[in-house]
Amino acid sequence: MSQPLLELRNVNTHYGAIQALHDVNLSIDQGEIVTLIGANGAGKSTLLMTIFGDPRATSGQILYNGADLTRSAPYDIASHGIAQVPEGRRIFPNMTVEENMVIGSLPIGPDHVDEDRDYLFTLFPRLKERRNQRAGTLSGGEQQMLAIARALMGRPQTILLDEPSLGLAPMVVRQIFAILRDIADLGKTIFLVEQNAHHALHLADRGYVLVTGRIELTGTGAELLDNPQVRDAYLGQGRKRKPKPA
Secondary structure: OOOEEEEEEEEEEEEEEEEEEEEEEEEEOOOEEEEEEEEOOOOOOHHHHHOOOOOOEEEEEEEEEEOEOOOOHHHHHOOOOOOEEEEOOOOOOEEHHHHHHHHHOOOOOOOOOHHHHHHHHHHHHHHHHHOOOHHOOOOOHHHHHHHHHHHHOOOOOOOEEEOOOOOHHHHHHHHHHHHHHHHHHHHEEEEEOOOHHHHHHHHEEEEEEOOOOOOEEEHHHHHHOOOOOHHHHHOOOOOOOOOOOO
């Protein structure tokens, strides 16, 4: 059996005396879309940030392509081909769309900037229309597209996304998830942290459920969608009700 692309082994993370993650075991294979769902405060964002080195795991191992990244700094982790799209987008509002995108190329240098920017403008035509516009004037959905495009400018093998649907209108959410599918079709590996469990599990090959810092359930996206525990806790607003018999 081949080793996973990304693997967490008994990872624990603390904020001071407070333990946020408890013996987390998780794996992602090359080319997979894997989602992590859970309630507010479950530790989803902490898990994603721990993979990227801030905060660092207090114990356990984080392996990527067989390399131990547990004690690596975020810039070193980025150089291994991992990009992060953080919660809240965190674009640079006073810089233009194009300038924000170019910043994403820093982990690999400027050799492919023109080629990659032009390609991403075909993937995100809205960004091309606004390439000289200040990023802070974009809509929420456009800013999320920009954050994803900025991450892709570093030619990552794996993309970590934290709540990409947060604060967006339902129509825009569907558009963002369609873009994620397109990105996966390019051969990218996606690890998606998302509160919108309905959309996330429909997109994902596999999923994990995090409850107060512990992995409680795992399975394929379809299996978790059909799991009564998951439906009751996370899909109350997302699943369709069966019509009552006449």
